[in-house]
Amino acid sequence: MSELAIRVDGLETRFGSNVIHENLNLEVYRGEVMGIVGGSGTGKSVLLNTIVGLRQPNAGRIEVLGQGTAHADAKSRAALRRRWGVLFQDGALFSSLTVLQNIEVPLRFHTRISAALRRELAAVKLSLAGLSPDAGPKYPGELSGGMRKRAGLARALALDPDILFLDEPTAGLDPIGAAGFDELIKDLRASLGLTVVMVTHDLDSLYAVCDRVAVLVDRRVKVGTISELVNEPDPWIHEYFDGPRGRQAGQAHGAA
Numbered sequence: 001m002s003e004l005a006i007r008v009d010g011l012e013t014r015f016g017s018n019v020i021h022e023n024l025n026l027e028v029y030r031g032e033v034m035g036i037v038g039g040s041g042t043g044k045s046v047l048l049n050t051i052v053g054l055r056q057p058n059a060g061r062i063e064v065l066g067q068g069t070a071h072a073d074a075k076s077r078a079a080l081r082r083r084w085g086v087l088f089q090d091g092a093l094f095s096s097l098t099v100l101q102n103i104e105v106p107l108r109f110h111t112r113i114s115a116a117l118r119r120e121l122a123a124v125k126l127s128l129a130g131l132s133p134d135a136g137p138k139y140p141g142e143l144s145g146g147m148r149k150r151a152g153l154a155r156a157l158a159l160d161p162d163i164l165f166l167d168e169p170t171a172g173l174d175p176i177g178a179a180g181f182d183e184l185i186k187d188l189r190a191s192l193g194l195t196v197v198m199v200t201h202d203l204d205s206l207y208a209v210c211d212r213v214a215v216l217v218d219r220r221v222k223v224g225t226i227s228e229l230v231n232e233p234d235p236w237i238h239e240y241f242d243g244p245r246g247r248q249a250g251q252a253h254g255a256a
């Protein structure tokens with residue numbers, strides 16, 4: 001796992017005088033699952049949005065799959081965007097489209113394949129995300145929260161991405177639903193060789209799925225495996241992993 005999928009170099013993010021990231025450096029290797037954690041408002045979602053180009057950095061450079069994301073022309077930006085899929089917090093599905101139609105959106109936008117093939121590919125992604133065929137014709141409003149997440153995941157997989165970005169994928173799911181989603185991410189990584197970057201508050205997900213974790217503290221990230229991070233002197237990191245909830249999650253996953 002030595003080839004880089006993502007390199008964030010000297011990132012600075014500001015909203016007026018509010019500095020969110022300052023000289024933040026992060027490297028994600030191909031094929032790894034990187035968790036991003038941190039206290040509320042530390043800039044996890046903004047970091048994710050900046051990596052996927054929804055926000056321009058105030059300073060610094062971001063490379064995804066060897067290509068700089070800023071200042072690229074529209075054509076190369078679109079080509080790069082095809083190589084990742086994003087699952088936003090609420091699934092971000094179009095409520096007026098059925099699940100299958102939602103999955104077809106990126107295929108419509110980025111490819112010129114026939115409607116019949118599009119429909120067929122969407123059905124494959126539906127199944128890959130662990131949904132049964134009868135979910136396809138349903139509207140997002142008719143689905144449970146867990147099914148909506150899976151539908152959002154199916155859409156994120158539509159273009160066979162190299163990288164999957166997940167923003168709090170298990171938020172709002174019951175523990176069984178969350179564990180099922182973790183398993184799904186693990187399976188997809190193993191079978192498709194995906195690189196996964198996952199913002200989460202869910203300690204169980206961190207233990208179950210992530211190879212390394214980036215913790216946002218003091219406008220930068222501390223990166224390591226959980227067993228490395230447990231020994232960090234920073235009080236937030238220490239409390240997070242070695243506090244009662246962190247220890248419980250570690251024990252449940254055989255880490256302690």
Ligand SMILES: Nc1ncnc2c1ncn2[C@@H]1O[C@H](COP(=O)(O)OP(=O)(O)OP(=O)(O)O)[C@@H](O)[C@H]1O
Nearest residue numbers: 015018020038039040041042043044045046047199
């Ligand atoms: N468009 C914006 N304009 C001004 N400030 C913003 C904007 N978007 C985010 N922020 C600020 O940036 C900071 C980081 O926000 P972000 O949503 O990334 O936090 P987070 O770590 O994901 O938090 P949470 O865990 O609560 O979701 C917050 O202080 C937020 O108020």
